[in-house]
Amino acid sequence: MLAVLTAPAIGRRADSTSLSPLTSLTELMDPSLRLPVEQSLAARYSEWVAEALDEIQGCFLITDPDIAGHPIVFASRGFLAMSGYSLEEVLGRNGRIFQGAATDRQSVMEIREAIREERTLQISLLNYRKDGTPHWILFHLFPVFGVEDGRVAHFVAVQVPIPRRSRCLRSLAENRHEGGTGRFLVACRNEFRSDYKLGCNPVVELFVDVDNRGKLCLLFLAIFGSSCFLFLESINNKFVSWQCYQNYGSSSTLFHLLLVGLEAEESRHATEQEKEKACDAANSILSTLAHYSKLTGRVISDKRRSEAGISAINSSLVISLGRIKQSFVLTDIQLPQMPIVYASDEFLNLTVSIRTPASFLCYSRHEVLGRECWFLNGPDTDADVLHQIRQSIQAEHSCTVRLLNYRKDRSSFWNLFHISPVRNASGKIAFYVSVQMDENAKSNEHGLSPHMRQLGVVGAVKVAVRSLSMCAGPSRR
């Protein structure tokens, strides 16, 4: 007689300490992000939207691609319950914290591409809870566009758990393969006749699941003493592979590791019902957001308007630019007022008042975007230098100058200013990037001079803007 142990009975989570959580959860979000993250939803959908979203059943996250690091700005109660995290542990972090060692990298790339291309994606994904255990979910991602500017306001990620379906398939398999386990034991004896001591009866667990190619297979786990054997048999009765794990310590650790391994190696497919569930949740969330966005006037929709006022900077570019930790802005020079279409966090910090730093009196992103790029200049800024900059822009050249600029409190500072044209994949100039550096703040960090750091910014921006996902952008020249 075989003793069949079911997975929960072995204490699947007994040794969860052997698989420690994959993120350092003592580290919460970057404090400088706190305000933008907390205000992200309220600014567009009003303060009441959080309550309305809490009433929607299901697990979902909302992220803001305009904030550096593309952080989570909302997590539903269902999500927190499913993942085991608290709200504080999740807000301000990027969605990749739920991925882990066995998450399929191909799927991660597909998600990245969907974000880059600002489109909807539905994909099965292996995620990890706070305690380190993996679980499969159907991941449904969709963008929400601002109607006025055509830019992505937020991404919503709905998650529907996909449970193991081995139990219901087991009887099916057993019916079709009577004596499967018996055959397995015979094979064991044949394989291991002399090599292993098979004195005791093995403890056997049978799994039925689907392999990478969607074929049903039977997985046998047999424990002989301290050794464990894993057998894989495809549905047409051929043994396809086996692996032996020896001396892994306690058997519960071993089962845990193997179950993780099994979970990780397979892909898991969602049923139609699960996909529908995801779509329904997505629609509820979308209509809630659309409804509340009317309160602030910053209306959203699930479709991007084809005509956009200011040149559309797509969210993947914003994410790439967010990696550049220096003060810089991108300007669209096609429009006569030469508005700023992107400003880095460090640019905003550059304008912090020095007299009363505690007040953090500096420009906010909303005060800067759309504003003409000369707004840092003031009464004593040298007109000749400004003329030099304008001439470089006319000639499509870059230039480096030193000019007097003003902070929000009207105190002045000397700005080492470098401006350069940036072309997109069409080969035409899409923007100008200007990099600022406060002369007093300059130093040779890590052996790199300030001017070199500025050029590094230009290089990074040029690479990012060259992306083909920008093809929809401006190319009027």
Next chain:
Amino acid sequence: MAPVGHVESECTLQRESTRTERCKSHQVPNCITNIYHLGKSIQDDDVLGDLPCSEARSHSLLDILLLSQWEDHALKGNLRYDVSTCQMKIVSGAKKFIAQLNENWNLNTLMDFEKKSFQARGPCCFSDVKPHREDLLICVTFGEKEGSELVSSSILPKDGVLVIANANPVEYGHIFLVPYDVHKMPQLLDKRVLGLMTQIAAEVANSSFHIFVDYDGSESMDHRGFQASYFADPLPVELLPSIPVYGNLLSTGIYIGEVADYTLKALVFVSKNFNKTVQVVGEICAYLCDNGSAFSLLISDCGKKVFLFPQVRAPFRYKLSAWECGGYFVYDTQSDFNHVTESYICSLLASVSLDAHNFKTLKQQCCTAVSKFMI
């Protein structure tokens, strides 16, 4: 080549003497080089470690250094053309191959560079560096300390990698990475050099940064350099799924897969511990070199993924470079650019691909190679 910071040592004059004595002096006169010392800490085994190359992390020092040196080089007018003026497009079709129209680029420029560089038969000597002094951006070498550091010096280290700008770039930041050693002739595709290249990729830590090398299987070009470039988007081959050939990241730490649905039969090696990848890839490259087979390598995903494109070597057949194997094609005429189709590219890839039998042999060879390193 621009000085990046404070000059720490003085320039010394080159001694007039015999070749061997000149080789002992590592000075390139009147030339201040930025030397990047790779830290030791990156060597560690990283099993459950890093997640895919992060987008949230800021640019690494080496990344900023390469970008800034390149941009500075370009601003000084040292490149033949501005590659960002070249139009790009996605070729319509499922594979999303990328085509670039670049009227200034042609294959010959690459070959000229190699002829200029690699005449030396003996250990690399710094008179060999002179033709490239204008285009020398930085030098990378193994450092002694835990962390990486950047110093300025007129004395080049005795071994390392010279980073030289390609004046005919295929993309932004197109550079040659030339390994050298004053004491011996570097074997181009040995594990040490592969390890160094992978470490550089990991240190740059930018998923746009790709390193390639092409080996054409013939005896005459025994010194082919590595190249690297920044591609804003992943190359088409990187987006394709793979069919497992060996292992998985959890249990064996290294995964070898066959790229699915690609007319050029290719393998991908994935591991978070790039020492493992280097060992295996090094073995396979040695095997291919011994058999006189041609191939290209592409190191991507910050050193975690290596693509191997084995190619059929034929005297007058068009041989593909690694970025072409990856799905990125450069055309120098408007009509070629306009009329390129996915089916044409697929047949081009198929024409250099190994046949099924030889590819199977190669896969078996990979499994053998890996099992040597798995305890």
